[in-house]
Amino acid sequence: MGQDIVIVGGAIMGSSLAWWLTELGHPPARITVVERDPTYAACGTAFSNSCIRQQFGNPLNVAISRFGVEFIRNFQAYMGDDRVPPVHLHAFGYLYLAGDAAQAERLHQAQAVQAAAGAATRLMTPDQIAAEWPFYDLDGVVLGSHGPVDEGYFDGTTLFEWWRRLARDRGVRFVAGEVTGIDTRGGRVQGVRLADGTRLGAGIVVDAAGTRGAQVARMAGLDLPIEPRKRYTWVFEAAHPLDRDLPLTIDPSGIHCRTDGSLYMAGATPDPDPAVDPDDFAGDWSIWEDRVWPALAARIPAFEEIRIRRAWVGHYDFNTLDANAILGPHPGLEGFLVMNGFSGHGLQQSPAMGRGLAEWIVQGRYVSLDLTPFGVDRVLRDEPFPELAVI
Incomplete structure (x- = not known):
């Protein structure tokens, strides 16, 4: 049941996706998160100012933020674990x-x-x-x-810690290592190679590597404007x-x-x-x-x-095309998914983006919000899906 999934990058996006995948029923034992620096000392999440706003110029980004606020205000209920503290906004x-x-x-x-x-x-x-x-x-x-x-400040560190902790408790494997290669065969992804020589087989590889997102994509012969x-x-x-x-x-x-x-x-x-x-x-x-x-x-x-x-x-992790997220399958390589290019909006968008990509993987489509406009296709067509309200 379910394909083996490797998520490259274990910060806010990778951890959100891992938790949402388990929440939607993907077998946790078939999910591996690879993080090059498990201290997370220099990731975008660590340096975030951890705020959320509704003031976007793109209606889909507004909808994403509205869900983000709902998730923050009801964090304990969503997580379903008595150990989880509330997140104050x-x-x-x-x-x-x-x-x-x-x-x-x-x-x-x-x-x-x-x-x-x-x-x-x-x-x-x-x-x-x-x-x-x-x-x-x-x-x-x-x-x-x-x-x-x-609109205002919230404790994004608590989201990050508990997504990661509960995903691990459920059986998701978190591996410390640096991805140095993407294995492919016949136009589809086969897994990843790590710097220490380890090979992790997978039918789905998710590029959630933040500022290194373009580097990871190039390992598969793909280009991202990040x-x-x-x-x-x-x-x-x-x-x-x-x-x-x-x-x-x-x-x-x-x-x-x-x-x-x-x-x-x-x-x-x-x-x-x-x-x-x-x-x-x-x-x-x-x-x-x-x-x-x-x-x-x-x-x-x-x-x-x-x-x-x-x-x-x-x-x-700045998307030079339109300062908006790049999310979903890459048409150039079956099984290679992108979760990147958030251009400063990542922490506040992580609840909706993690849920959305997990829906696409588990249910075959976006269910709660149609996130298709963030897809890689627009990048390949050079057709921006713009967000002008970038700070």
Whole structure:
């Protein structure tokens, strides 16, 4: 019953898929998760800011987030194990700020999509923003978009740990090793080879390798438009803390910042933003003084006096075609499935994406949400399925 499955990559996506496969009835003993670094110290999951939002411009991404919130709020019930703790969602909301007419029009269009998909987002004038959060300097802001419910921080580490733990308890095998080859015969996958010479036979191989997703695909002679891209995060304390939660504020400059307990967390994309080696986590920290702090202090004057507590560089598995996930079977090799290219949305999308791909494997089709538009076919046709609301 069921084919042997090898999942390449055991971080948030691989662990979600492994658990969902067992939940939907695939024999756990026929599932192997291969992870090159079982400490997970440098995976995208480890460096994630662990937030979820409804404010996407693509209706399918909104639906995915709506399920994500449902899963987070009902995590214990979904997991069905008395040991599992609840996952708290600190719903401070996201606040997108538009600095010109073109940005405002994008907010209008996106909010219409969100409302049609059932999200409770709202457009706000500068006066309305100032009334609710008087600490902003709104010079140059023409419009805002805010999610008052179901947006904010959640403990993604708990999801990750319990998906992995319960999958293992049910009989899924987690193997420490590096995949160095994909075995094929007659146009279909046969399994994988590891650096230590081990061969794992499988009728299905899932590429859930994050920033190494394109490397794994090339082992099978396939190309994916996925690149590791650096993303910077700083956690700081303010000499004059704000008197209320700071929504995850996306400034027109692209800098973003939010409440982080009693501290604050800011993030930025480097400019230029080249592809990097998956092991390159070095930072050009001049970006803070040159661009990030000036933008923060201009938008929130209370942040003129702050002290950095810690900072790090993480990676997105960035889909250069359309900044959207690539999910499902690759038509170039039967049995080779892709679960990659999440472009910074992976943690919040992991409940729905794990469920969806497990449905496709076990039931032969997507059941709960039709995730077909994320398929590899669009990549091969060079037809983007775009998501413009990328942070």
